[in-house]
Every structure is written in structure tokens, then in C-alpha cells.
Amino acid sequence: MTAVASAPGKVILFGEHFVLYGVKAVLCAIDRRITARSHAIGERLIRIKSSMGNAEFVPSSADIINAHPIFMRPFLTIAEQALREFGADGGIEMEFESEIPPGMGLGSSSAACVAAAASVAALFRKKTKDEILDMAIKSERTMFEDASGADSAVSTFGGLVTFSSEGREKIDYEDGLGLIIANSNQAHSTRELVLRVREFRSNNERLFAEMCDLEDRLVDEALTALRKNDLVTLGTLMSKNHEMLRRINVSTDVLDKLVAEACNTSYGAKLTGAGGGGCIIALVDESNTARTLETLKKISDCFVARIDLRGVCNE
Ligand code: MEV
Numbered sequence: 001m002t003a004v005a006s007a008p009g010k011v012i013l014f015g016e017h018f019v020l021y022g023v024k025a026v027l028c029a030i031d032r033r034i035t036a037r038s039h040a041i042g043e044r045l046i047r048i049k050s051s052m053g054n055a056e057f058v059p060s061s062a063d064i065i066n067a068h069p070i071f072m073r074p075f076l077t078i079a080e081q082a083l084r085e086f087g088a089d090g091g092i093e094m095e096f097e098s099e100i101p102p103g104m105g106l107g108s109s110s111a112a113c114v115a116a117a118a119s120v121a122a123l124f125r126k127k128t129k130d131e132i133l134d135m136a137i138k139s140e141r142t143m144f145e146d147a148s149g150a151d152s153a154v155s156t157f158g159g160l161v162t163f164s165s166e167g168r169e170k171i172d173y174e175d176g177l178g179l180i181i182a183n184s185n186q187a188h189s190t191r192e193l194v195l196r197v198r199e200f201r202s203n204n205e206r207l208f209a210e211m212c213d214l215e216d217r218l219v220d221e222a223l224t225a226l227r228k229n230d231l232v233t234l235g236t237l238m239s240k241n242h243e244m245l246r247r248i249n250v251s252t253d254v255l256d257k258l259v260a261e262a263c264n265t266s267y268g269a270k271l272t273g274a275g276g277g278g279c280i281i282a283l284v285d286e287s288n289t290a291r292t293l294e295t296l297k298k299i300s301d302c303f304v305a306r307i308d309l310r311g312v313c314n315e
Pocket of ligand 1: 012015016017018019020105107146147148149150151190194273274
């Protein structure tokens with residue numbers, strides 16, 4: 001038997017990093033997906049095949065998940081737990097296909113965890129989106145123990161959402177957001193950047209607390225601007241958010257240049273995700289999309305992103 005599921009990548013409009021300290025983040029699922037294909041196999045084996053590498057693991061043996069490359073651990077964990085939960089005798093082979101460049105802040109790891117959880121679960125019993133999210137977050141934390149769960153949440157449910165430690169909420173936004181994503185082509189490690197911010201916070205406790213309050217206010221203003229479809233204010237707030245991310249040391253010269261160029265023609269721009277490389281997003285509508293694309297194309301790989309409203313899907 002084979003079960004297939006896919007899940008979208010994401011951008012973060014507001015609140016990356018600060019979400020780990022109690023601030024609400026605003027995220028949007030995008031129309032780039034990862035597909036996971038899980039096959040039930042006779043051998044007592046979990047086998048992962050992906051463009052980033054392959055791994056094999058013997059479940060219920062002395063073989064230890066942590067001995068495998070870090071990015072494989074979530075998938076081995078998902079498959080192992082499903083075999084245990086459903087008392088299955090055989091094994092699972094899982095393959096991935098991705099439209100989301102890895103390590104670029106577009107949520108490829110979380111989307112892979114969500115798609116893997118949905119496809120493996122469907123081999124036995126289809127799970128609810130909440131159950132899939134729970135599996136995905138637990139598996140993601142085998143790779144990166146501090147993950148907030150924000151990326152997995154938006155990948156599971158799709159659309160535009162707010163996320164905090166208190167939960168998630170869908171934002172009803174009829175008009176569709178115009179976003180251009182430009183890639184710095186600088187790879188990054190979310191884990192290292194989260195540690196960098198933790199260090200910044202421990203060296204600047206008061207300042208960081210003030211910045212969290214500021215970010216909280218920025219998010220409230222952004223939600224009001226979204227409700228009014230006020231792109232001018234929303235874009236200005238995104239650019240302010242970029243400044244906050246620069247102050248906590250997660251931007252780079254390339255990201256700053258992309259943001260500065262994008263700001264000349266768009267409503268506003270910022271890095272998205274953990275930073276240290278990865279992508280920026282620029283807010284546009286039909287009046288300034290072409291001009292912004294033209295500018296950014298000269299210095300980066302860029303594309304127009306649409307909101308994904310489906311979230312995780314079984315095929
Ligand atoms: C990464 O896309 C977003 C971070 O806030 C980490 C997290 O929320 O888990 C940097």
C-alpha cells in the first residue's frame with residue numbers, strides 16, 4: 001500500500017524569533033509544496049529517500065535515531081512511532097519530492113514533517129489535522145528542540161494565521177496578499193540563529209524585553225492594517241519588523257540590500273524566517289509587482305507567491 005500527502009511551505013510576515021519568547025507571529029502558507037510518499041513494506045525497516053540523502057533504520061532494535069543525520073530524525077521518528085502505535089509487523093519506505101528550496105526560511109523542514117506525518121498516518125488510519133500537527137511538531141523537535149511549532153501549524157492548516165504559545169487563529173483575509181519572495185542564496189541554520197538570539201537576549205535582557213513589547217504592538221497594528229486592507233501601513237510595519245530583526249543580529253548584508261532595493265518600489269519588505277540568509281518578502285499589489293520583480297531579478301532569484309489555502313492534503 002502507498003499513501004501520499006503534501007504540505008505547503010510558508011513565509012513569516014511578523015514575529016519570527018520573538019514568537020519563541022511569547023510574542024504572536026503572523027504567518028502565511030505559500031503555493032510551494034513538499035510531497036511525501038509512504039509505502040508499507042514487508043521488511044522490518046524504515047527507509048527514507050530524499051534529494052538530501054537516504055537513511056535506513058531498524059525499528060525496535062539497538063539502532064538509535066540520534067545516530068542518523070539530524071535532518072532524517074523527524075521522519076524516522078514519525079515512521080517508528082506509527083509502526084508502534086498501530087502494532088504493524090513490516091516497515092515503511094518514505095520518499096520526498098520538493099518545490100521548496102531547503103534552508104531558505106520557507107518552511108521546508110516543517111512542511112516535510114507535516115507531509116510525512118500525514119502520509120505515514122494514512123497507511124494505517126487517516127488522522128485529523130490537529131493529530132497530524134501534533135506528530136509533526138514532536139518529530140520536528142527531534143531535530144530542533146526549541147521549534148515553536150509556528151511553521152508546522154501554518155503548513156498543516158494553510159492560509160494566513162497568527163501563532164503563539166497560546167494557540168493559533170485563522171485570519172480571514174479575502175483580498176489575497178501580493179508577496180514577492182527573493183532568495184539571498186545564503187544557506188542558514190535555524191538552530192544556530194535561534195541560539196544567537198538567545199545569547200543576544202541573555203546579554204541584553206532589558207532591551208530584549210522592550211523589543212518584545214514593541215513587536216507585540218507591531219503585530220497588533222499589522223492585524224488592524226490587514227483587516228482594513230491597508231497595504232501602505234502593513235508594508236511600513238514589515239520594514240519596521242526587518243529593523244527589529246537586524247537589531248537582534250539575524251540579518252546579513254545581502255538580506256539588507258535585498259530589503260532596501262525592494263522597499264524602493266514595494267509597500268515594504270523584510271527577511272522572513274530565521275534569517276542569517278534565506279529569503280526576504282516584499283509586499284506588493286498589481287500596481288507595483290512588475291517593477292519590484294524587475295528590480296529584484298537583477299540581484300536575486302525571485303518569484304511571486306500566492307497564499308495556499310489548503311494546508312496539508314492527502315492525495
Ligand atoms: C523559523 O522559521 C522561525 C523561528 O521563529 C523559529 C521557530 O519559530 O521555531 C526563527
